[in-house]
Amino acid sequence: MNAAARTKDAVVVDPPLDLSELLNLANFLEHHSAPAVLVGPDGEQIALPLEAYEVLCQVVTAMQRGESVSVEPIDRQLTTQQAASLLGISRSTLVRLLDENELPFDRLGESRHRRLRLHDVLAYRDRTRVDRRVRLDELTRQADEDGLYDVDGEAYRHALGEARKS
Incomplete structure (x- = not known):
């Protein structure tokens, strides 16, 4: 289970203790250069916008290195x-x-x-x-x-x- 800490303005998420699922995701992202499809729990699918896909790649890369991450709006x-x-x-x-x-x-x-x-x-x-x-x-x-x-x-x-x- 990963730890998420809420600061005053942001949520900081630590990488999971068991990196196996994260490594599988990192491997998947390495071999796909275009955005994927997001599948909901009910099977509904929606295309993942390129910008969201790029952020996901950066988050996975950072967590794979054992770094905590926080994504915040730039206008903050x-x-x-x-x-x-x-x-x-x-x-x-x-x-x-x-x-x-x-x-x-x-x-x-x-x-x-x-x-x-x-x-x-x-x-x-x-x-x-x-x-x-x-x-x-x-x-x-x-x-x-x-x-x-x-x-x-x-x-x-x-x-x-x-x-x-x-």
Whole structure:
């Protein structure tokens, strides 16, 4: 029997303890690239829309890896704490980003409380990941051009310390 935990806004479902049925389903989905038909307990059949089929594939893949899953509407609104947790930053850092107009938000009436849309937070996360990757690639290229990969660790720490002093 699998465990389902209801948080304030979502249901999180753990993978089943016995993975045999899940593995059979994963194998079935691997060998079929088009949506299947959903059969009700009374035998009634209905075509599974492609979008629902794709979500099912993602859920089965995650559970097969032993991960818990939660499916939520993308329009969902988050508190500043929920958004900060999703981004892996502090709430105060998130508030600073909001004040700097890095992320759109809505206010609840006349209150100070702000809400962010999940899709905006996910888009920001993706943009920052791409930006970090570009910056890291550039730093790596510069370090390679400067021959820093050929320097031993102690000489590098010394040079870094000198650079920080200036």
